[in-house]
Amino acid sequence: MKKRTLAMLLALLALLLTGCGNAEPKTTEAEIGSQSTDDAAALPDTTEQKPVADAPMMVMVDNTLYQSTGEVSTVDGRCGNMDGEITSQTANGTDAPTENGQSNFGTGYGYQRIDDHIEVLIDNQWIVFKPITDSDV
Numbered sequence: 001m002k003k004r005t006l007a008m009l010l011a012l013l014a015l016l017l018t019g020c021g022n023a024e025p026k027t028t029e030a031e032i033g034s035q036s037t038d039d040a041a042a043l044p045d046t047t048e049q050k051p052v053a054d055a056p057m058m059v060m061v062d063n064t065l066y067q068s069t070g071e072v073s074t075v076d077g078r079c080g081n082m083d084g085e086i087t088s089q090t091a092n093g094t095d096a097p098t099e100n101g102q103s104n105f106g107t108g109y110g111y112q113r114i115d116d117h118i119e120v121l122i123d124n125q126w127i128v129f130k131p132i133t134d135s136d137v
Contacts, residue, residue: 058096060099086109
């Protein structure tokens with residue numbers, strides 16, 4: 001009986017180990033707002049969600065054009081209320097927004113005003129957007 005139990009445990013252990021041994025680690029894009037062009041046929045249609053090119057992510061709020069810094073916010077303890085939402089997208093994902101509540105990377109994203117910038121909630125991360133000034137152009 002002991003040999004049979006031991007054999008069953010060893011067989012179960014072998015099955016568990018073979019199930020885990022072939023997993024490949026998942027990788028994520030290190031830079032927010034960029035998209036890989038590797039194997040373009042396998043990429044989903046993102047024309048309605050994110051820009052096709054590597055244009056900077058921009059949004060217009062209160063007649064001010066903001067551009068992503070690529071940084072994830074470090075603000076803790078923020079309120080749960082959004083100050084607004086991105087409701088439209090530019091026709092071409094590389095164009096700069098021209099209307100309030102418009103972005104060049106998609107719609108449905110909420111944002112909050114923080115001091116001199118805004119932060120947009122994208123994929124459960126608050127991304128920092130700074131105003132574009134004349135010296136940035």
